[in-house]
Amino acid sequence: MGNFYFDEMVKSFSKLEQVDAILLAGSRAVQADDELSDYDVYIYTSNDIPVEVRKEITDQYCSYMEINNQYWETEDDGVLKDGTEIELIYRNIDWLDKELNRVVNVYQASTGYSTCFWYNLLNSKVLYERDGKAGILIDKYSVSYPGELKRNIISKNYPLLNSSMPAYRNQIKKALARNDIISVNHRIAEFIASYFDIVFAINEMPHPGEKKLINIALHNCNKLPELFEHNLTALLLQISSANAADNKQILSLIDEIVERLTQLLVQEGLAG
Incomplete structure (x- = not known):
């Protein structure tokens, strides 16, 4: 070396x-x-x-x-x-x-x-x-990405974004109401982890880990939600804010990120 x-x-x-x-x-x-x-x-x-x-x-x-x-x-x-x-x-x-x-x-x-x-x-x-x-x-293990694995990753992680009772959005909303910034950061990190698990699954690409994820996705994934980089960057920039208006913006950005991802899943026949 x-x-x-x-x-x-x-x-x-x-x-x-x-x-x-x-x-x-x-x-x-x-x-x-x-x-x-x-x-x-x-x-x-x-x-x-x-x-x-x-x-x-x-x-x-x-x-x-x-x-x-x-x-x-x-x-x-x-x-x-x-x-x-x-x-x-x-x-x-x-x-x-x-x-x-x-x-x-x-x-x-x-x-x-x-x-x-x-x-x-x-x-x-x-x-x-x-x-x-x-x-x-x-x-x-140098095999094609299994279609059933892709579907299982999506079905396990997608409801946790915003639709199930323990969904990260629900937890983030409560943490923002309590002004619990530590919890907000923790739940947003989990939200992003599940989000990227889905994105890489859609592209049938094994997940590369925690580093440089936006750049890796931009260079290696042909199928990305609209405004992928813009919305993620905007969300991360909002995390440290503490006033009520910024709290609403965090939830709005989460909703838009999920909406754009849902559109991609529908387009790929992977929703529902």
Whole structure:
């Protein structure tokens, strides 16, 4: 990858008997990185690597490292000796296979980010694999986007936008009435997560995650609601406002975003 410390660390981990594969994900894997990009490294194992072994390896190549963070997954997060940030995420390869099977073959949707693991795998670069396990998994899930999965994602997420009892719009309206800005931000984030889950499903594109979503959609999705970028940007700019007029504008923008999305769903024969 053109980084001595990174390359040598990958070599060291590849020598461990527990390691089945090492994949680079994120912007660096697809050559879309910038000066703020870190290394997102997924180390797939059949058995856990002892923490002391991980520390011994990372100490050689990192100036700073937090070992065994458990905030989301098992991770070692730090900084290479050249100053580049790095995340080492440890996953069991059989667990990933089961997660992908649940989504891609059984068509199970989530509330937001339904197909992120799928996107992550298909857009990763294999740095090392033992017995071809990573390549086999990539080949296994390099399939067309299932129509039933698309419908399930829409049917699970669409009512949560504004029509069901626990819909995000209803929760946002109550939070605005209480002047609970934290709750407003939290519910709008969930609203946007479900909204993008639907947008990417309509385009039969696995969900790329949390970063640069508007730009990714603009460059990769042929089917977008009218005023897609304008309305999302306007909504995000309104969040920090606290007066009553801006509160009404937030709800109005949510309604318009849902209306434009509904029009697209009808156009694609996916509504109802």
